[in-house]
Structure formats: C-alpha cells, structure tokens
Amino acid sequence: MSNKLDRRKKYTRMVLKESLMKRLQEKPISSITIKEICELADINRSTFYSHYSDLYDLLYQMEDEILEDISQTMVSCSYTEDEEAIQMTTRLLEYLAENREICQTLFSEHGDPTFQKKVMMFAREYVLKTPPIDNNSTDRETSEYLSLYIANGSIYVIQHWLNNGLKQSPEEMAELIIKLGMKGLSSFQ
Known part of the structure; x- marks a missing residue:
C-alpha cells in the first residue's frame, strides 16, 4: 500500500x-x-x-532539485587545470542538454530571475576556485569582479546555446566558455 x-x-x-x-x-x-x-x-x-503551499513553492522546489543536481555534477571535479575545467564545464553542459526543456524554460524571460541569480552565484563560486587568469590579478576584489563577469557571460552564452538548438556539442561549448573565461576576446584575434 x-x-x-x-x-x-x-x-x-x-x-x-x-x-x-x-x-x-x-x-x-x-x-x-x-x-x-x-x-x-x-x-x-x-x-x-x-x-x-502555492505556485512559488512548486517552482522553488523544482529549482532546488536542479541546483542540487548541478552541485552533484560539479562536486566531483577538480579545478586546478584547464583540462579539468573543460571536463567540468562539459559535464555541466551535458546535464543542461539532457534537461534542456526545463533549463531553457527556467532561464527564459518567463523564468524566475532569482533562480538565474542563484545559478550565477553558484557558478561564481566555482569560478573563484579556478586559478587566477594571470599572476598579477591575485587581489581578492579583482578576482570577485572577474568571476562575476565570467559567470554572467557564461550563463548568457549557455542560454543562447540552449535557445538555438544545441548546435555545438557540449565539448565545443565548454572549450569556448573556458577559452573566453581564461583568455577573453584576445584569444580570437
């Protein structure tokens, strides 16, 4: 029973x-x-x-489940080398691709902006665990600004990728995101 x-x-x-x-x-x-x-x-x-209790309770429980899944996906990765950062990002993108419909909806204009901020702050914590982009940018405040910039940019790149049919593989997108995050636009010149 x-x-x-x-x-x-x-x-x-x-x-x-x-x-x-x-x-x-x-x-x-x-x-x-x-x-x-x-x-x-x-x-x-x-x-x-x-x-x-209400629609927001339902929405927040769904969001919490996704954040927990993302956390479980990322917790087993190491963040000390570019190769591992690409592997971690690939795994995250594979998760998002597997759960495309719900992720695309939650990241859309109708999604909860609070959830998007939670994901951004979550990603920011992982960005802060990566090595600094160069040895001169080691002060904490600069690292925080840099991590916010990278996390926000990465989220919008992922949103665009989800909304445009996942044309690139998770591996290709991971390499692009890491390349942009670590070397910026200068890496494309």
Whole structure:
C-alpha cells in the first residue's frame, strides 16, 4: 500500500511540475494560476495544496532539485587545470542538454530571475576556485569582479546555446566558455 501511495505522490508531483513548465513557456509565473495548473494536470486544487503551499513553492522546489543536481555534477571535479575545467564545464553542459526543456524554460524571460541569480552565484563560486587568469590579478576584489563577469557571460552564452538548438556539442561549448573565461576576446584575434 505504501509503495502505491509513493508512486501516486511521485506521479502527482511530476504532472504538476510538467504543467507549470508548460505554462512558464507561455507566460511569467505571476500570470499563472493554480486553477490553470490543476486543470492542465487534471488534478484538483486540494491535491495541489496537499503537495505545495502555492505556485512559488512548486517552482522553488523544482529549482532546488536542479541546483542540487548541478552541485552533484560539479562536486566531483577538480579545478586546478584547464583540462579539468573543460571536463567540468562539459559535464555541466551535458546535464543542461539532457534537461534542456526545463533549463531553457527556467532561464527564459518567463523564468524566475532569482533562480538565474542563484545559478550565477553558484557558478561564481566555482569560478573563484579556478586559478587566477594571470599572476598579477591575485587581489581578492579583482578576482570577485572577474568571476562575476565570467559567470554572467557564461550563463548568457549557455542560454543562447540552449535557445538555438544545441548546435555545438557540449565539448565545443565548454572549450569556448573556458577559452573566453581564461583568455577573453584576445584569444580570437
């Protein structure tokens, strides 16, 4: 009986998440109602409220799951050499490609800007673990500005990649992101 209940609970949460993602592709969360989500999921409102307090609770739980997955993807990587940075970035991009629809939706104009900032700050922490771009930029403040610049730029490059059909492989994109992050535009001249 307990196993059946767990399956039902998982199914209900899955269809609610899918329904929210479908609506977020069309409009921002502030314009979405619980009634819409329940109708799309074919679930009644009381069932929704037995799982989530509101739409933001559902959205934040989805975002937390993605951040946890990303964290698990990145935690096993080392950040001391360019090759390892490319491998880590490739693994992250593979994760994003595998979860393209949800990631593309959450990074879209209708996605939660708070989530985008969380991802940026998360990426920034990993950028700070990489060696400085040159030996002269070792002061902490400069490193922080540099990491913010690289993390924000990388997120927008990834957004563009997701929105344009993943034309390049994760490996190609990882090399591009690392090349831009470590050597900037001068590496293309």
